[in-house]
Amino acid sequence: MAVNTMSSSTPTSQSGAMNPTPTSPATAAELVTANAFAVKDLSIWYGEKQAIKNISIDIPVMAITAIIGPSGCGKSTFIRCLNRMHELVPRTRVEGKILFHGEDLYAAGSDPAMVRRRVGMVFQKSNPFPTMSIEENVLVGLRLNGVRNRQVLNERLEKSLRRAALWDEVKNDLKKPGMSISGGQQQRLCIARALAVEPEVLLMDEPCSALDPIATAKIEELIRELRDQYTIVIVTHNMQQASRVSDRTAFFYVGELIEFGDTAQLFNRPRERQTEDYITGRFG
Amino acid sequence: MMALRHDNHSWRKIKSALASALSMLAAVLVIAPLGLVFFYLLQKGAGSVNWHFFTQLPKPVGEAGGGMANAIAGTGELLGIASLIGIPIGVLGGVYLAEYGSARSNWWLRFVADILNGVPSITWGVVVYGMVVLTFKSFSAYAGGLALGFMMIPLIMRTTEEVLLLVPNGYREASLALGISRWKTIVHIVMKTASKGIITGILLALARIAGETAPLLFTAFGNRFWNRNLAEPIAALPLQIFSYAISPYEDWHRQAWAGALVLVVGIFVINVLVRFLTRDRTVRIL
Structure with missing residues (x-):
């Protein structure tokens, strides 16, 4: 039966359902569309409460998209829909469509675990696994997904830590507990852990809100460096951060998408009155 | 300054002192029985605890010496059988409660587990007697272990559930966001993080059932010799005691005291082990 639903629901691409390797035949289609996600009429409910109201938005590939808005406006809920993490909350209901490179994320045959391998996530509070060393933390995603080859693991360890700008600081302490390093380093360790499974997209849910200004600056620099290889969606309620790091910015307010556009344009010449009020600090 | 002083200030001080004195008295009364039991056991039993006690079989009536080696081994075997039943079911039940169950099914499961925890231990003996002993027409180590295993299940289930719920949700989310499956997340991340707590729950359950006598009376039954076959009656320390x-024999009384002392020391050791395990990391994370 599973085979049946998969073959019938596979849309235009011939690559089948969620393929974990980024170099799949879908690459050609990606270049044409240039959108990682196409969100159409998305609404989300937690029980009776509607958190997201009829949002349509296209998230560009290989660019940084920032989502800003006051607390409780649905920013986190929205990006959690992009890798189906919101499903962990009981009694959630989704309406509308999210296409990821043309494939329906919520199609009957699609497996949340496969979605999340391609769409990784970094959280607000750094959360290295407390029972694991720095090395084990980086490699856990690969190991638990069945990678055993020591050479592959070693290569991926160094590559991920280098990309997360952490290698030089921890290369001699790889066996130390992941919790033994500073808060900013822990957050970069979490980024390395997410990168190790080689996702195409990195979702970041207020990744700097628990960090001091110096650690924040390091992470922002890192985000800009990752831009060339990953599609990044970052939620922040720090507007300066959004204007510093992102290419495009979306402004959310009480579950609705008020404005979405080029970051410089949105901050300098907002089209909507509500956006202007928010970015000039009149509310929120 | 005058305004801060009040007429009944001294009376309030007296009341406060009285309250703290009463609670201290209650605290002492909590500790006193343990000290009393331990002191009494040492006094009566220490003289009979010797090398022979741990290595020899009971001697026939009238003959001096002998030991409880078979009972000590028997208690170990019974705890082993009980663990084979109680640990997997209890731990998996706790995992279900903490990770999978819906609010409604969990309410019922907890309710049932709490009732099971309150079932008098002799009831388990009677149930297993009916289920196993009558069916196979023999008292056996299996029956005794099963009765003890039944007692372990709800104990381990509830402690496992509690320690799993203490693992912050951020770790589950971090793991699932890596594309790790739900089951692997539970086993390799959540249970690993809570492993000390789970082991603590298991040890406490073992300590709790190690001294049980009633469930063994008509299941394991007791045996004055070594048990060669788990399908036959087996000795256990509490039964022997x-x-x-x-x-009516003075010599046997002395041996019973010695047995009780050994049992209490064994349970004490398990509890110290629990303290040792819960000392550092578990406290910091959980």
């Missing part, structure tokens, strides 16, 4: 204590 029981039968020696109600005997």
